[in-house]
Amino acid sequence: MSNTIRVRFAPSPTGPLHIGGVRTALYNYLFAKRYNGKFILRIEDTDDKRFVSNSESYILETLKWCKIIPDEGVGYGGPHTPYYQSKRGNIYKLYIDKLLKKGEAYYAFDTYNDLCTRKIEYAKKGLVFSYDHKTRMYLNNSLNMKEKELYHKLSSCYPYVIRYRVNPGQTLKINDIIYGDIKMSTDYLDDKILLKSNGKATYHLANTIDDYLMGITHILRGEEWISSVLFHVLLYKSFGWKIPFFAHLPLILKKNSKLKISKRTINNSDFPIYPIKWISYEENKIIDGYRELGYFSEAFVNILALLGWNPGGNKEILSMKELEKSFSLKRIKKSNVFFDIKKAEWLNKQYIYSKKKEVYFFVKKLLNKRCLSFSTFYLWKVINLIINRISFMNEGIWNDIFYFFVSPNFYTKKSFLYKISFERSIFYLKEINYSLNNYIFLYNKLKKNFISQYKDKNKRIIFMKLIRLALVGSLKGVDLFIILEMLGKKESIRRIKVLINNIKEKKFL
RNA sequence: GGCUCAUUCGUCUAUUGGUUAGGACGUCAGGUUUUCAUCCUGGAAAGAGGGGUUCGAUUCCCCUAUGGGCUACCA
Numbered sequence: 001m002s003n004t005i006r007v008r009f010a011p012s013p014t015g016p017l018h019i020g021g022v023r024t025a026l027y028n029y030l031f032a033k034r035y036n037g038k039f040i041l042r043i044e045d046t047d048d049k050r051f052v053s054n055s056e057s058y059i060l061e062t063l064k065w066c067k068i069i070p071d072e073g074v075g076y077g078g079p080h081t082p083y084y085q086s087k088r089g090n091i092y093k094l095y096i097d098k099l100l101k102k103g104e105a106y107y108a109f110d111t112y113n114d115l116c117t118r119k120i121e122y123a124k125k126g127l128v129f130s131y132d133h134k135t136r137m138y139l140n141n142s143l144n145m146k147e148k149e150l151y152h153k154l155s156s157c158y159p160y161v162i163r164y165r166v167n168p169g170q171t172l173k174i175n176d177i178i179y180g181d182i183k184m185s186t187d188y189l190d191d192k193i194l195l196k197s198n199g200k201a202t203y204h205l206a207n208t209i210d211d212y213l214m215g216i217t218h219i220l221r222g223e224e225w226i227s228s229v230l231f232h233v234l235l236y237k238s239f240g241w242k243i244p245f246f247a248h249l250p251l252i253l254k255k256n257s258k259l260k261i262s263k264r265t266i267n268n269s270d271f272p273i274y275p276i277k278w279i280s281y282e283e284n285k286i287i288d289g290y291r292e293l294g295y296f297s298e299a300f301v302n303i304l305a306l307l308g309w310n311p312g313g314n315k316e317i318l319s320m321k322e323l324e325k326s327f328s329l330k331r332i333k334k335s336n337v338f339f340d341i342k343k344a345e346w347l348n349k350q351y352i353y354s355k356k357k358e359v360y361f362f363v364k365k366l367l368n369k370r371c372l373s374f375s376t377f378y379l380w381k382v383i384n385l386i387i388n389r390i391s392f393m394n395e396g397i398w399n400d401i402f403y404f405f406v407s408p409n410f411y412t413k414k415s416f417l418y419k420i421s422f423e424r425s426i427f428y429l430k431e432i433n434y435s436l437n438n439y440i441f442l443y444n445k446l447k448k449n450f451i452s453q454y455k456d457k458n459k460r461i462i463f464m465k466l467i468r469l470a471l472v473g474s475l476k477g478v479d480l481f482i483i484l485e486m487l488g489k490k491e492s493i494r495r496i497k498v499l500i501n502n503i504k505e506k507k508f509l
Numbered sequence: 510g511g512c513u514c515a516u517u518c519g520u521c522u523a524u525u526g527g528u529u530a531g532g533a534c535g536u537c538a539g540g541u542u543u544u545c546a547u548c549c550u551g552g553a554a555a556g557a558g559g560g561g562u563u564c565g566a567u568u569c570c571c572c573u574a575u576g577g578g579c580u581a582c583c584a
């Protein structure tokens with residue numbers, strides 16, 4: 001018997017994984033790596049009403065992108081196949097029978113409508129209906145039936161569910177690795193459904209059985225499960241199983257609504273919640289994820305890892321390997337966290353310096369798309385010039401580099417021209433072109449010549465702005481003399497002439 | 510309503526029974542630059558409130574407040 005740590009990530013395929021789910025997967029993965037354990041991926045597809053067909057591939061692709069690779073599970077095989085709960089129905093039924101025999105579970109025939117009306121009745125009185133030890137004796141279940149009636153109902157295919165019979169008056173307790181002691185009296189527990197009327201197990205049952213059968217030693221999951229963890233403990237006790245360690249993770253909250261992130265409330269989130277692109281066939285739309293927005297998976301994982309956990313000390317930029325080495329459950333916080341998109345942006349920028357090669361190929365792709373071709377040497381020069389001006393690897397890069405490849409097709413800072421009047425602008429630009437024609441287009445020489453020719457600083461500034469406007473189309477961009485050198489004499493002069501013509505023809509009034 | 514969990518700068522957080530409560534993002538100011546970005550320097554910014562315990566509490570305990578989670582034949 002080995003003492004290997006075994007953890008699992010068990011999403012339900014009811015839609016895309018959001019960043020909260022990814023972080024849960026990440027923490028499980030890091031914990032496994034840190035202690036040489038196994039990380040298992042199980043798909044909890046017990047809810048066929050909410051089933052969304054492309055979620056599974058989404059989950060798999062997301063984990064792959066993040067380099068959170070399972071040791072076992074869906075897509076990876078392993079000794080506990082199948083890792084789909086939908087394919088483990090027979091196993092669950094076996095255990096339900098045990099509970100039934102022990103009298104710890106019972107059949108309930110109340111229809112959905114029955115229970116709804118009860119809820120409404122209770123609500124009218126300001127109460128909340130709960131199917132529990134106080135109410136079950138008045139409801140339509142096998143506890144209140146003669147054996148004959150039960151037999152009749154079962155044999156004539158009445159729809160039923162199977163509920164757990166909670167014994168009141170006990171105090172349940174666990175010691176959560178993160179939250180510490182969690183206590184609750186069974187008086188407040190309801191008789192949860194174990195088997196739905198469609199014959200499928202509910203989360204509580206399937207999850208508990210699978211965790212036991214798959215040898216899960218530590219359960220790391222979101223804090224929203226704290227309220228049912230003691231019910232799960234009850235189940236473990238009923239089956240006589242050793243209770244695993246629990247570690248509930250603080251939730252990631254949305255800043256504007258202060259609610260936990262969920263698949264349903266994507267619309268009012270103040271930050272993207274999907275790791276990668278999600279194609280919703282139901283709603284017929286595509287939502288970009290962090291990958292599409294230009295985040296590096298390393299940066300994405302880094303920022304997620306730091307949400308509720310930190311290795312101590314001031315180091316914030318951590319590779320997966322470093323995370324694996326320093327991860328510990330003890331350093332996870334208890335309070336929920338807000339996701340700061342600004343910090344995520346900054347962090348991604350920190351990674352971009354080490355990603356020049358990727359940027360190079362990305363830029364090359366952008367050029368190919370536009371049927372443009374430049375030498376490797378020239379391209380690398382551009383990359384080195386603009387690497388500190390970009391934060392994301394997305395189409396937006398083009399705005400920072402286009403002027404090295406094509407002339408501007410509009411002038412965003414044309415208001416500058418009004419300040420000095422159009423006539424004067426044309427006059428100046430013509431003078432500039434005359435001067436440039438006599439320069440040698442090398443950075444140092446350009447700079448030296450220009451400065452010595454235009455000694456009056458104010459005039460020089462105006463001239464330089466005019467040139468920049470002609471070359472870039474706005475008053476942004478890298479060192480002007482570098483741009484001139486890069487573009488060369490012919491192209492620079494040509495762009496200035498284009499600007500002159502545009503002003504003459506009042507193309508941008 | 511019930512059960513349950515939490516609370517350090519705006520945000521992520523460090524640290525501690527005795528500290529000028531530290532860092533990062535953001536923000537503000539200044540410097541660098543022809544411009545934008547980068548970069549550099551500096552500033553503002555926090556222990557929810559009230560009681561205890563203690564020589565001393567942000568740290569330990571209690572209460573209150575605020576916020577979160579759950580309260581489904583969803584996970």
